[in-house]
Amino acid sequence: MKFLDNIVLFFTGALSFNRKAYALIDKDLRQEEDNFLLAARADLLGLNFPTMYYMLELIPYMVEEEEAWIKRMVKRKSIWEERFSDLDIDP
Amino acid sequence: MLKVEFYGGKGGVGKTTLSSARAYYYTKLGKKTLLVSTDPAHSISDVLGVQVGSKIKSITPLLDAIEIDPEEEANLYIDQIRRDMNAILSPVVLEDVNKQLRAAKVMPGTHEASLFDKMIELMDRYKDVYEVMIFDTAPTGHTLRLLTLPELLIEWFAGLIKKREKIVKLKAMLGLKEEDPILTRLKMRHAIFLKAKDIIQSENTSIHLVMNPEKMPLEETKKAMRFLSEAHQPVTEIIINKILPPNIVDPFFKNRIEKEQEVISEVKAIYKDLKITEIYMIDQDMDADSLIKIIDLL
Secondary structure, three states: OHHHHHHHHHHHHHHOOHHHHHHHHHHHHHHHHHHHHHHHOHHHHOOOOOOHHHHHHHHHHHHHHHHHHHHHHHHOOOHHHHHHHOOOOOO | OOEEEEEEEOOOOOHHHHHHHHHHHHHHOOOOEEEEEOOOOOOHHHHHOOOOOOOOEEOOOOEEEEEOOHHHHHHHHHHHHHHHHHHHOOHHHHHHHHHHHHHHOOOOOHHHHHHHHHHHHHHHHOOOOOOEEEEEOOOOOOHHHHOOHHHHHHHHHHHHHHHHHHHHHHHHHOOOOOOOHHHHHHHHHHHHHHHHHHHHOOOOEEEEEEEOOOHHHHHHHHHHHHHHHHOOOOEEEEEEEEEOOOOOOOHHHHHHHHHHHHHHHHHHHHOOOOEEEEEEOOOOOOOHHHHHHHHOOO
C-alpha cells in the first residue's frame, strides 16, 4: 500500500505545474504581511506613531501573523541566503 | 445643522469662563447647547457651580455639560479590545497580548487619541440633539493640534487599507478566501475620520482664541494663529479677556492700562479681518453669579 501511495505522490509532484506559481504568491503574501505589520505595529520596534492607539484594536486579529513573522525572523540564517532564495523559490 | 465652537488659548486666560458664558449666551437664544471640557484640569464644574462628570449632565433645561476623562475613555476602549480578544484567542497568547494592552494605557499619545475619539463621538452621535456644541479645550497646542489629526490619520489609514487589500487579494489567489476583520476595522476607522474631518472643516465650525492683553499671551496667540492657518483651520475670533477698566486713576495701573492698550491695538492691526472681542475685568471672582455679567458682554 505504501508503495502505491508513493507512486501517487510521485505523479502529483511531477505533474503539479501550479506549485511554483503558488510558491511565488505565497512569498509575495508573506512579504506584504511583513510590510503591513511594520506599518501597523511599528511600536514593537520602538517607533511611536500617532496611530498606535488605533492599532490596538487590530492586535487580537494580528497575533497569528505576528507569530509567523517572529518565527521567520528567528529562523533566518543570513540575509544573503534569503536574497538568493528569491532566484530559486522551489521549497 | 450643528454649530461647533472650539475655545483655545494659553492657560489661565479664561477659556473656561468664556466658553461657559458663550454656552449660556446660546441657551438665552433658545438653542439647546452642550458644553464640553477637554482640559484634563477640569474646571467647568467650578464655574457652573454644579458637579459635572464624564457623563452628560443637565445644567439647565437647555444647557448640558460634560467633562471628558481621557483615562476613563482609554480604559473603556482597551477593555473592549480585551473582551473581543477573549472570544477569539487561546489563553497562551492572551497573556502576551494583555501585557501589550496594559502598556498601551500609559503610552504617550494614548490620552490624546482617546480624548479625540470621544470628541468625534459626541459630535457625531448628538448632532441632532444639540444645536450648539462648545468645546473648552486644554491650553493651546494641545487640543487645537488634535483638530489637524483627521487629515493625517485619513492618509495613514488609506495607506494601510491599500496594503491590507493587497494581502486579502493574495490570500484569495491562494484559495484562502475569508472575511478579513482587520480590513473591516481599518475601513470603519477611516470612515469615522472622514466624518470628523467633514465636521471640523465645515462652515459651522469655528475656532476662538482667548488671550489676555499681555505680551506673552499675544506671542502664544500668534503662534497658534500661524499653526492653525498652516493647517487650513481659520480662526474666526480673538477674545481679549481681563482688560483693566480704563477709569482707574492710580498711576501704577495707568501704566499697565497703557501697555495693555498697546497690545490690543497690535492685535487689531495684525488681525484686521477677524472679530476681536474685548472683555473688561470684573471686580469679582468667577462663579455662576458673576458669569451672568460676562454673558451680556459677549
